[in-house]
Amino acid sequence: MFDISLNQKGEVLLCGRFDASQVExxxxxxxxxxxxxxxxxxxxxxxxxxxxxxxxxxxxRLSNTGDRLTLIxxxxxxxxxxxxxxxxxxxxxx
Amino acid sequence: xxxxxxxxxxxxxxIFDFTSEFISKNKIEESTAFSINLAIEEIFTNMIKYxxxxxxxxxxxxxxxxxxxxxxxxxxxxxxxxxxxxxxxDINQSLPERKVGGLGLHLVKNMMDKIxxxxxxxxxxxxxxxxxxx
Numbered sequence: 001m002f003d004i005s006l007n008q009k010g011e012v013l014l015c016g017r018f019d020a021s022q023v024e025x026x027x028x029x030x031x032x033x034x035x036x037x038x039x040x041x042x043x044x045x046x047x048x049x050x051x052x053x054x055x056x057x058x059x060x061r062l063s064n065t066g067d068r069l070t071l072i073x074x075x076x077x078x079x080x081x082x083x084x085x086x087x088x089x090x091x092x093x094x
Numbered sequence: 095x096x097x098x099x100x101x102x103x104x105x106x107x108x109i110f111d112f113t114s115e116f117i118s119k120n121k122i123e124e125s126t127a128f129s130i131n132l133a134i135e136e137i138f139t140n141m142i143k144y145x146x147x148x149x150x151x152x153x154x155x156x157x158x159x160x161x162x163x164x165x166x167x168x169x170x171x172x173x174x175x176x177x178x179x180x181x182x183x184d185i186n187q188s189l190p191e192r193k194v195g196g197l198g199l200h201l202v203k204n205m206m207d208k209i210x211x212x213x214x215x216x217x218x219x220x221x222x223x224x225x226x227x228x
Binding site: 017019020021046048049050052053056057059060063076077080081084085086087089090 | 104106110124125128131132136139185186187188189190192194195197198201204205
């Protein structure tokens with residue numbers, strides 16, 4: 001199960017398992033993000049390279065206009081994946 | 095445990111159910127379980143991507159031998175594509191330099207203790223080994 005939504009503050013909420021079968025669903029939301037935003041991982045259990053690619057692509061697009069994604073509330077396993085990928089230096093992770 | 099899965103992304107749910115059963119039976123700790131799921135997904139999706147003309151199912155087998163977990167994914171009747179020789183990812187690149195793709199196999203190589211590739215009779219087999227602490 002995977003769910004993605006935007007809350008009233010414009011924060012992207014991820015929930016469940018973000019694997020390669022969820023790319024289209026996630027892209028619909030991330031493509032609508034047009035300025036600096038927060039992505040909340042609080043309820044996300046799992047992410048693979050397919051999910052990371054969408055986050056990185058969005059972050060790169062936003063950086064062209066001086067904007068960015070900030071990632072918050074990652075669990076330890078997901079945080080380890082971002083560190084292994086060297087993305088802890090690319091994203092602001094809180 | 096061994097099972098064949100249709101070569102489509104929607105098989106991932108069934109694959110995760112299959113690995114969960116193995117993980118539970120073998121009392122594998124959570125962080126290792128995460129790595130196992132990720133490694134299997136990355137190899138499975140690469141097999142789908144690089145042999146898109148094939149309609150054959152992909153086999154996944156999981157077994158524990160002592161403190162080693164052995165994961166094998168086999169793609170039948172396909173051209174050779176050695177996933178283990180993928181281009182290295184430079185994780186020190188800045189944001190403008192970073193490519194969006196290619197991270198999957200980098201993660202697998204870093205999360206597993208050994209990865210090997212065998213091509214025989216038009217079958218591609220990737221074997222992953224993970225040392226277990228418990």
